[in-house]
Amino acid sequence: MTIKIPALACLLLAGFSVIAADNIATLRGDAALHEQGKATALTPVENKDLRRKRNSPMEPPTIPHKIDNYQVDLRTNKCLTCHSRKRAADSQAPMVSVTHYMDRYGNFLAAVSPRRYFCQQCHVVQHDSKPLVQNTFKDIDELLQKQGDPR
Template identity: 35%
Template structure:
């Protein structure tokens, strides 16, 4: 009886293994899984130079503000160097009122006059993103609610 159970189990496992390898894989992107990925088309950021356009309306509560201007040519953001702060650490730059970095992002050491960005908040473009005109990769039926 034990031999029959072992033989049946071995047969079942062999059939399952063969069936698994016979299945074809399909991908969400609609091409064969083994197809080499193509680099996406490079899209330009919307907007113009900073200060040249209106702020983008938020679509849900607690949404980080979106970047309404181009960021092409900006230096990479590092913990030591952050081009965003050149403008957004101040309330006004060259006579223009601009969104200022929020208190939640800052620390103020005891012996410092100027606020400093908290160590966990210096990577601005992790939450704040510039916009491009691109076709969505997947269907999106999200309807925002801009109510405050």
């Protein structure tokens, strides 16, 4: 049994070096898995405060401004200083959806639900970059328009 484990380890390491030799494009660049690669630079974050069109009906909206150093932890959520129900009118920022104030049973809460409190688990900042794949999504309004909307 003790002879099999080192042999298995050698086979795994050999497999990793074969994969690394394929030069698969990753954020690490073309560095081997056991080496420190130079990270690929991302495009800068957009800071235009303009909402983007969504690519699918259930896609969470992207964040149209920088959020560097925004504190979001158990005690503080910097996003809610502008996007909460109380502050949205003064800040002219869109209020978080009413679904964020509901618990898992559909009951409305006085504050943002703990399930929806950490904004960046769904929402991301916008980058001005080319799409990696073509998007062919068409929303219902676009489909109805092509079919001669009967409404």
